[in-house]
Amino acid sequence: MRYMMIVKSTPETENGAMPSPEELKAMGDYNEELVKSGVLLAGEGLHPSSEGFRTEIATGGGRSVVDGPFTEAKELIAGFWLLQVRSREEALEWAKRCPEPVEVRRVFEAEDFEMSEEEAEREAKLREQVREAGGIA
Amino acid sequence: MTVSETHRAIEAVWRIEAARLIAGLARLVQDVGQAEELAQDALLIALEKWPETGVPPNPGAWLMSTAKHRAIDQLRRKERLARKQQEIGRDLEQRQHPEIEVDTGPDFGDDLLRLVFTACHPVLSTEARVALALRVLCGLTTKEIARAFLVPEPTIAQRIVRAKKTLARKQIPFEAPSGDELAARLPAVLEVVYLIFNEGYTATSGADWLRTELCDDALRLGRILAGLVPGEPEVHGLVALLEIQASRTAARTGPNGEPVLLLEQDRTRWDQLLIRRGLAALQRAEEIDAPPGPYRLQAAIAACHARARTAAETDWARIARIYEQLSEVTPSPVVELNRAVAVSMAFGPEHGLNLVDQLVAEGSLRDYHLLPSVRGDLLVKLDRPAEARAEFERAAELTANTRERELLLERAESCG
Numbered sequence: 001m002r003y004m005m006i007v008k009s010t011p012e013t014e015n016g017a018m019p020s021p022e023e024l025k026a027m028g029d030y031n032e033e034l035v036k037s038g039v040l041l042a043g044e045g046l047h048p049s050s051e052g053f054r055t056e057i058a059t060g061g062g063r064s065v066v067d068g069p070f071t072e073a074k075e076l077i078a079g080f081w082l083l084q085v086r087s088r089e090e091a092l093e094w095a096k097r098c099p100e101p102v103e104v105r106r107v108f109e110a111e112d113f114e115m116s117e118e119e120a121e122r123e124a125k126l127r128e129q130v131r132e133a134g135g136i137a
Numbered sequence: 138m139t140v141s142e143t144h145r146a147i148e149a150v151w152r153i154e155a156a157r158l159i160a161g162l163a164r165l166v167q168d169v170g171q172a173e174e175l176a177q178d179a180l181l182i183a184l185e186k187w188p189e190t191g192v193p194p195n196p197g198a199w200l201m202s203t204a205k206h207r208a209i210d211q212l213r214r215k216e217r218l219a220r221k222q223q224e225i226g227r228d229l230e231q232r233q234h235p236e237i238e239v240d241t242g243p244d245f246g247d248d249l250l251r252l253v254f255t256a257c258h259p260v261l262s263t264e265a266r267v268a269l270a271l272r273v274l275c276g277l278t279t280k281e282i283a284r285a286f287l288v289p290e291p292t293i294a295q296r297i298v299r300a301k302k303t304l305a306r307k308q309i310p311f312e313a314p315s316g317d318e319l320a321a322r323l324p325a326v327l328e329v330v331y332l333i334f335n336e337g338y339t340a341t342s343g344a345d346w347l348r349t350e351l352c353d354d355a356l357r358l359g360r361i362l363a364g365l366v367p368g369e370p371e372v373h374g375l376v377a378l379l380e381i382q383a384s385r386t387a388a389r390t391g392p393n394g395e396p397v398l399l400l401e402q403d404r405t406r407w408d409q410l411l412i413r414r415g416l417a418a419l420q421r422a423e424e425i426d427a428p429p430g431p432y433r434l435q436a437a438i439a440a441c442h443a444r445a446r447t448a449a450e451t452d453w454a455r456i457a458r459i460y461e462q463l464s465e466v467t468p469s470p471v472v473e474l475n476r477a478v479a480v481s482m483a484f485g486p487e488h489g490l491n492l493v494d495q496l497v498a499e500g501s502l503r504d505y506h507l508l509p510s511v512r513g514d515l516l517v518k519l520d521r522p523a524e525a526r527a528e529f530e531r532a533a534e535l536t537a538n539t540r541e542r543e544l545l546l547e548r549a550e551s552c553g
Binding site for chain 1: 145146148149150152153196246350353356357358359360361364387410411414
């Protein structure tokens with residue numbers, strides 16, 4: 001199962017302040033630990049929201065664009081890790097080792113979605129159409 | 138925290154820490170079996186104490202120091218019996234203490250590498266290596282391993298006990314090979330990772346969740362190994378192969394759990410993140426100047442499929458070329474059969490049939506159902522339905538899988 005570990009913005013990250021050497025080191029060590037344990041699938045830090053934008057659905061269905069910065073700093077994402085772990089407890093254990101406080105959320109997997117009968121039928125039909133060469137599974 | 142919550146937390150800590158714990162202890166006692174037992178003892182103590190005291194802030198270090206104290210006690214006791222007692226005990230303590238304290242230090246990678254190579258030593262049977270690796274490197278319990286491999290628990294327990302005894306009896310030192318020897322011993326390690334992955338991957342029934350978890354365990358092991366020996370192209374090749382194969386998991390079974398062949402899979406359900414990781418690992422493998430090995434070549438074939446947006450866009454000519462390389466590196470009739478399929482897709486069924494007929498004449502795949510199945514496919518394409526029908530019927534006879542047999546009989550029927 002996959003969990004996303006999210007670091008929230010602070011006024012400092014929103015101001016674009018870079019982390020101190022100590023903070024960088026702690027984070028570097030932690031990242032190395034994640035990589036060496038084979039659990040890290042991806043992870044990135046995000047630029048301040050002042051460089052970002054949002055789209056909104058305009059009346060009539062089009063999109064309007066709102067430029068950052070956005071105000072609710074505590075609710076903004078400053079960075080994330082994507083972890084592949086065996087259990088919620090393992091995600092928790094990794095989260096506790098992170099130098100920064102994090103929010104952890106489980107990622108949806110394909111099997112979490114139930115296929116409708118219609119979808120299943122559509123897929124079965126597609127498969128029928130392309131049933132060709134055997135041998136390679 | 139309730140007792141069961143604490144137990145689950147301990148289990149998670151164990152899964153993360155088992156390998157480093159055992160690796161560090163094995164350096165101290167120079168015996169993987171004994172190290173594993175010491176680590177298990179520490180785990181038992183944790184299971185007793187933590188529900189009352191709570192999980193300590195640094196559970197890994199707690200387990201390490203508990204196990205280490207027991208190790209030193211045992212060593213002392215042994216030394217006393219040998220009447221050499223205190224001075225050696227003191228000496229040992231002084232010598233080993235400071236190193237062991239540092240359980241996440243720079244030594245840790247070396248210890249882990251030693252553990253990998255000792256647990257996967259070629260002196261052990263493949264089965265024993267697989268069981269021991271899952272136990273000491275992935276922290277799986279005997280019960281979990283038994284469930285994953287669908288064998289009785291005592292069988293696995295025995296396999297592990299015997300493996301540890303063999304290592305001790307043959308006096309296999311706790312060390313990782315270096316230089317040329319590392320490259321020579323690496324295939325034994327990679328084979329273990331590959332077998333673990335396949336055990337999970339081929340279990341398409343999905344009745345037992347643990348089997349698919351084996352894929353994750355193998356991938357994790359592969360990624361760890363790639364970090365430990367970054368200069369070995371075959372490690373990156375294997376990781377690439379596993380990442381790409383794992384990327385197809387969601388598309389490999391249909392709504393009723395039936396297997397879906399590669400060319401029929403809904404490619405929108407392939408995991409693009411894993412594909413990217415796989416392609417990146419393949420690139421790392423290819424950047425290392427060395428003749429391509431079997432895993433790198435298999436990964437290159439998997440990458441051809443991963444890069445094709447639709448089955449029709451598959452670069453079959455390239456795949457056929459890589460299969461040719463593969464059959465030079467690891468000649469096998471199964472590789473030849475796959476090459477025949479690729480050749481037929483690239484250059485036409487008559488070319489594929491030529492290769493298949495050579496395999497039929499050669500005879501080693503006599504009882505392999507995919508040989509007549511592929512031959513039947515090619516004959517259908519060449520518009521020779523009567524012969525194709527006979528091939529599908531023969532294939533149906535040979536397969537042990539009910540679902541597959543039904544499919545083959547349907548195909549025979551459709552030949553008229």
